[in-house]
Amino acid sequence: MVEADTNFRRVHPLSLVIIMSSTAVYGVVLVLSIDVDGLLFLIAAGLLGVSGLLQILPRYIFFKYLVSEGEIVIHSGVLKRVRRNITSERIQNVAFERNIGARLLNLTAVKIETAGSIKAEGVLQYVPVSEAERIRTLLRSAKPAEGAPDASPEAVTPDYSLPLPQLLVSGMYTFSLIYFAAGWAIVSQLDQIGLIPLEEVLTNLVADQIQEFSGNTPGFSTLLVLPIILAGLLLGWITGICIHVARYYGFQLELRPTKIHRRFGLFTLRETTIPYPRVQSLVLKSNPVMRLHNRFRLALQTLAFDTSERGMQMAIPLARLPRLLPVAQRIDDFTLPDTYRSVSPISIRRMGLRYTLALGALVTLVQLLWSPAIWGLTLLPTLWVLAWMQYRCHGWAFNGSHLYVRRGIFWQRIWIVPATKFQAIQKSATFLQRRMGICQVTVDTAGASFLLYPRIVDVSVATADELVPALYEAFRRAMALNPRADGIDAVDDLADPAT
Amino acid sequence: MHKLHPSVKSVWMIRAALFWGICLLIAMAWGIFQIIPWPGQVPTRVLLVLGTVITLGVLSAGVYPIVRYRFWRYELRAEDLRLIRGIWWRVDTIVPLRRIQHLDISQDVFERNLDLGSLVVHTAGTRSSSVTLPGLLHEEAARLRDELKQFIIEPAV
Numbered sequence: 001m002v003e004a005d006t007n008f009r010r011v012h013p014l015s016l017v018i019i020m021s022s023t024a025v026y027g028v029v030l031v032l033s034i035d036v037d038g039l040l041f042l043i044a045a046g047l048l049g050v051s052g053l054l055q056i057l058p059r060y061i062f063f064k065y066l067v068s069e070g071e072i073v074i075h076s077g078v079l080k081r082v083r084r085n086i087t088s089e090r091i092q093n094v095a096f097e098r099n100i101g102a103r104l105l106n107l108t109a110v111k112i113e114t115a116g117s118i119k120a121e122g123v124l125q126y127v128p129v130s131e132a133e134r135i136r137t138l139l140r141s142a143k144p145a146e147g148a149p150d151a152s153p154e155a156v157t158p159d160y161s162l163p164l165p166q167l168l169v170s171g172m173y174t175f176s177l178i179y180f181a182a183g184w185a186i187v188s189q190l191d192q193i194g195l196i197p198l199e200e201v202l203t204n205l206v207a208d209q210i211q212e213f214s215g216n217t218p219g220f221s222t223l224l225v226l227p228i229i230l231a232g233l234l235l236g237w238i239t240g241i242c243i244h245v246a247r248y249y250g251f252q253l254e255l256r257p258t259k260i261h262r263r264f265g266l267f268t269l270r271e272t273t274i275p276y277p278r279v280q281s282l283v284l285k286s287n288p289v290m291r292l293h294n295r296f297r298l299a300l301q302t303l304a305f306d307t308s309e310r311g312m313q314m315a316i317p318l319a320r321l322p323r324l325l326p327v328a329q330r331i332d333d334f335t336l337p338d339t340y341r342s343v344s345p346i347s348i349r350r351m352g353l354r355y356t357l358a359l360g361a362l363v364t365l366v367q368l369l370w371s372p373a374i375w376g377l378t379l380l381p382t383l384w385v386l387a388w389m390q391y392r393c394h395g396w397a398f399n400g401s402h403l404y405v406r407r408g409i410f411w412q413r414i415w416i417v418p419a420t421k422f423q424a425i426q427k428s429a430t431f432l433q434r435r436m437g438i439c440q441v442t443v444d445t446a447g448a449s450f451l452l453y454p455r456i457v458d459v460s461v462a463t464a465d466e467l468v469p470a471l472y473e474a475f476r477r478a479m480a481l482n483p484r485a486d487g488i489d490a491v492d493d494l495a496d497p498a499t
Numbered sequence: 500m501h502k503l504h505p506s507v508k509s510v511w512m513i514r515a516a517l518f519w520g521i522c523l524l525i526a527m528a529w530g531i532f533q534i535i536p537w538p539g540q541v542p543t544r545v546l547l548v549l550g551t552v553i554t555l556g557v558l559s560a561g562v563y564p565i566v567r568y569r570f571w572r573y574e575l576r577a578e579d580l581r582l583i584r585g586i587w588w589r590v591d592t593i594v595p596l597r598r599i600q601h602l603d604i605s606q607d608v609f610e611r612n613l614d615l616g617s618l619v620v621h622t623a624g625t626r627s628s629s630v631t632l633p634g635l636l637h638e639e640a641a642r643l644r645d646e647l648k649q650f651i652i653e654p655a656v
Binding site: 427428 | 579585587588589591592593622623624625626627630
């Protein structure tokens with residue numbers, strides 16, 4: 001099909017302003033980090049500005065798109081010209097993303113996500129909101145299943161929303177070592193550039209208490225380590241809250257007749273639509289404090305692999321289980337099991353052995369350079385406790401239609417995988433597992449993360465030999481009910497939730 | 500269950516021999532540079548590195564393909580393809596035929612010489628996105644592909 005060149009459209013010219021301003025931020029950071037002043041600073045800034053413009057302007061000129069019913073064609077590239085056709089059958093999601101600049105100029109980025117690609121296959125940066133709506137309507141009009149009349153956004157009351165106080169509570173449950181590391185990095189950076197004389201501040205703050213304990217001994221500065229770590233933890237926690245609030249501000253979830261609609265974000269407003277059949281599995285996520293308060297997060301594993309959400313689309317950032325379950329059960333009809341089956345207790349021995357070997361190897365290596373490393377072996381009992389905790393937290397259940405897998409000590413995940421979404425079933429065992437009579441059962445689904453996926457580790461071979469045929473039989477039964485289902489668009493168990 | 504074609508062992512052996520041959524060349528070049536300052540003497544570390552590379556090469560090219568071959572099994576059943584493989588990490592995979600997205604037959608230069616081919620079964624799953632069945636006679640690979648083709652359901656996505 002050859003389209004007339006005149007039909008092609010360009011993104012909005014004001015896009016240049018948004019892209020330039022966001023690039024300028026990086027430029028300023030770069031120029032500041034070079035540590036120059038006066039004329040040199042101006043020259044560096046000017047050169048960066050010109051090179052930025054030289055990169056951005058040709059891309060804008062050569063970027064064109066054409067949307068017709070059920071297809072979008074994108075021409076891009078300056079030196080290497082790329083023409084990309086994305087048909088609506090392949091499109092998993094058409095998402096709108098609006099950062100502050102785009103919101104000020106009433107523009108939006110349109111992200112077209114397809115199955116199997118790590119990032120959005122087509123991105124239009126930026127078009128007017130009305131044009132974005134036109135694109136979405138045109139792309140959906142060729143999809144009968146998804147083109148069914150949905151209630152307009154204004155007419156629907158959200159099935160779940162997160163007011164600011166609850167969002168703050170939700171953020172408080174967010175704790176990650178990444179944020180701790182970020183907090184730690186910020187503290188050390190501020191200390192280095194002299195904005196916060198860390199040691200001085202801490203000495204003033206806690207000197208009296210430390211002196212009481214240490215009696216002004218030489219170990220004084222060593223004792224400062226504890227408050228520094230606490231400061232890092234606190235900053236990490238606050239950073240986590242801020243990031244959580246910025247990401248999920250104004251979160252709204254609507255379960256429309258044929259799709260799930262989400263809208264959230266403070267600085268960047270995201271609006272995404274997930275057709276029900278695209279949901280591959282549901283994941284309930286919690287940490288010990290959340291579980292203590294019977295609170296969970298609900299995430300959806302979908303085909304389009306969204307890297308910004310680590311492969312998962314957040315459906316409910318925080319809710320008590322009685323509030324969360326009815327919403328989740330409208331997405332997929334499942335019943336959460338009352339009890340989970342444990343894996344084989346031999347798992348403790350295997351994990352403990354693994355940790356012992358790893359620690360032994362590490363200590364031996366470090367010992368060659370630093371003799372006190374031998375004390376690292378005192379960690380051994382802790383590692384065996386960790387192995388025991390891993391065993392205790394790991395569980396699974398299968399009720400004939402869904403497989404439930406629970407894993408994780410701190411951040412615990414419960415995968416809920418419908419049999420209709422199984423792509424492959426795998427039983428595997430390492431040499432050590434074979435010697436111990438245990439193995440691993442994995443159910444592969446589309447769009448699953450490479451690191452976090454539903455797998456039952458260290459189940460006894462006898463149990464696995466019963467479970468694998470049962471899983472396969474459940475899959476065959478589900479397929480027999482829906483002979484045209486390909487697992488990606490299977491709609492039998494995800495029928496119109498409104499009915 | 501079926502075994503792979505025995506000639507696949509030769510393919511695996513040649514590939515491993517090539518890889519370890521290159522490693523040996525690099526190790527020898529490094530060894531020469533180590534010897535130059537002290538002509539007539541071969542430092543122990545050079546002997547150690549060369550010995551390790553030669554031992555690993557012999558194991559990878561001579562022993563590993565034979566053992567690997569022994570553990571490879573496959574079976575095309577009415578509704579699924581089952582593959583069992585692995586020496587250290589033993590894996591038993593069931594790929595339901597209706598999950599197949601598309602099929603490929605691949606042949607490298609060594610396989611071409613021995614008239615062998617590999618059948619690559621692609622699914623939408625993340626970990627099983629491409630399941631490779633090596634060591635088939637090219638004709639057999641083509642026959643299997645044609646047999647499996649009928650299970651591909653459209654539209655895939």
